[in-house]
Amino acid sequence: MAELRGFVMAAAAGMLVAVFAVVSLAPRGAEAKTTIEPCSGSDSCQALLGYTLYADMKVSEVAALFAADPGALLAANALDFGAPGAAHRILPMGLFVRVPTRCSCADGVRKSVAVRYAARPADTLATVADVVFAGLASADQIRNENGLASTDPDAPLDAGQKLVVPLPCVCFNSSDNNLPAVYLSYVVQVGDTVPAIASSYETTVTDVMNVNAMGSPVAAPGDILAIPLPACAxxxxxxxxxxxxxxxxxxxxxxxxxxxxxxxxxxxxxxxxxxxxxxxxPHQFPALTDPPTTVSHDSTYLPPLSAPGPAEAGGVMPEPGSAGSP
Missing domain, CATH: 2.10.70 (Complement Module; domain 1)
Structure with missing residues (x-):
């Protein structure tokens, strides 16, 4: 990281440190900032990724790209899960959706590391980062996560090459100002302002600044902000x-x-x-009854079977012509 700015915030269960760090998101060295939450342990939380579709895509395709369940994707966007063919509905290019993800603790920071991407012909680290994943990861982050040699981010990748794509997320004890919250990782777009972003998510500029350790209410395109969304716990x-x-x-x-x-x-x-x-x-389930303590002989139960013959019981078959033989 080129620069780190420390910020200490009080959370519901203790003190957490939020860092607004400078990372390279653009393939040619442009810098963007993202909020990082240091962590330790193996716990995780539910988080959301703000994603803008780079092409027309089915709901199931967006879900597969982020290793998410199609039903969970529909639910996170308040779309009807029960509608016929909902998972195969085509979403238009440029649509903004919220993608659910598990935010884990990896390498001492919060991030989602569940996504595996298979490179297609003509893919580069830059296009995977900036186009396919819409700026949620940088070429440098993908390179470092996969231990790749420092190469030109515009150099073609091998078709079929498997990449782990680290994605930004925070937990902050799933709370904001001591109230339940789910955090959305939002990539700032051209024309966005911090007041407009705060207003669209029904929070305050001060809250956005505090969560992201910002010295001023200014964010540049490509910056990734953690936006607290009110939630039910x-x-x-x-x-x-x-x-x-x-x-x-x-x-x-x-x-x-x-x-x-x-x-x-x-x-x-x-x-x-x-x-x-x-x-x-509920009314479609059969009525529950207590386990029976006596045997009933009404039509609900089968009558007892007659006692088996010697052969059926494992006894000796009688010799032909002997007593008891046919």
Whole structure:
């Protein structure tokens, strides 16, 4: 990193250090900044990536690019998961979507390292970073993550070459100002201003500056800002599979085999749950009864079978002509 600016922020469970670091996002040395959260341990959190489609793509193709579930992608954008053919719906080039990702601790910082990309003919590190992943990673970051030699970022990659693409994310204890939050990694676009970004995500300029350790409310195209989104947090016990579930405001998540929809807002920050229409409703399940303690002989149960003969019971077959033989 060419420069590091330290900033200490108070979080719900202790002190966290946020760093607004300078990284190279452009192939020809242009610098952009991204927010980095130092970490230790193996915990992870739910985070979102702001992604602008570089071409017309199916929902399933966007999900596959980021190793995400198509249903989770639809849910993160408040799109109907149950609509016929939803996963194969074509999204137009230039559309901005929120992509769910697990934000892990790797190499001492928060990042998502689940994405594996197979290079296509004519791909370069620069086009993979700036076009395919829309500036969410830099050519230098991809090179370093994969231990590649320092080469021209515009040099063609080998077709089929597998690359790990590190993507930016933060957790900050999934809270902002002591309230539940999911963090969105947002790539600043030409014409964006920090006040406009803050307004569009219903937060304040001060909050964006504090989260990203900014000395002034100025961001350049290519900078990656961590934007706190208000969220609903579950109160499930630790023994529950959905313990720690947190859902960004105005979206939903699917659990229990995509049958239960947990929604947040937009009217209030309270988590609500309901069954998906394609899943069995409560009245469709058979009535539950206590285990039987006696044997019933009505038509519900089969009558007892007659006692088996010696051969059926494993006894000796009688000799022909002996007593008991036919």
């Amino acid at each position: 579950s109160t499930f016990p630790k023994s529950a599979s959905d313990h720690g579930l947190i859902v960004a405001n105005g979206t939903y998540m699917l659990t229990a085999g995509n049958c239960v929809q947990c929604s947040c807002g937009p009217g209030s920050l309270k988590l609500s749950a309901g069954l998906q229409p394609r899943c069995p409703a």
